[in-house]
Amino acid sequence: MKKRVFWVGALLVMAGVAAAEVTPIQPDNPYVGVIKNYTKKDVEVPSLNSMGTITVPAGGWVEYRVWSEKFQFLGYVDGQPYHCATVQVDPEKYQLFCKSYDFLVEIRQAEPPAPSKKLKKRVKKRKVAATGGDILG
Numbered sequence: 001m002k003k004r005v006f007w008v009g010a011l012l013v014m015a016g017v018a019a020a021e022v023t024p025i026q027p028d029n030p031y032v033g034v035i036k037n038y039t040k041k042d043v044e045v046p047s048l049n050s051m052g053t054i055t056v057p058a059g060g061w062v063e064y065r066v067w068s069e070k071f072q073f074l075g076y077v078d079g080q081p082y083h084c085a086t087v088q089v090d091p092e093k094y095q096l097f098c099k100s101y102d103f104l105v106e107i108r109q110a111e112p113p114a115p116s117k118k119l120k121k122r123v124k125k126r127k128v129a130a131t132g133g134d135i136l137g
Contacts, residue, residue: 030065031089033103034096035073037061043075043082043107056107064105073105083107 030049037043037056045054048066056062056075066089075083085105092100 030067031069031091031102033064033066033087033089033101033105034094035062035064035075035105035107037107039107039109041077041082043077045073045075063101066103075107 035045035054035056037058037060040058042058043056045056045064046052047054048071054062054064069089071087071089073083073085073087074081087103087105089102091102094101094104096104
């Protein structure tokens, strides 16, 4: 009978350890943020909590949920990487439409560098040499 008690106790201890390892550590409430798209293209973003894809319309925005305080954001256009950013969550810092959000990701088109301004060549003025005599005189 003592052996049975020992085995039951060992199984309970092992079951407790296994349950602790399997359960992921996540906050109770996910962080909610906004992805704003300022480009003329629809950007696809993989969802972090499912196998789905979220499409951010051109010139639009969507709410996005994450469970970690720092994550890598990667948006795709036509299957090719388009926008990449590392996002740090800051709870209730961003205000949009009278609601507080934890992060904000802005997708903007890369602007080409401004063309260099060519400077005009400086014109050197020469002083007219003074003559010794008077013309009228």
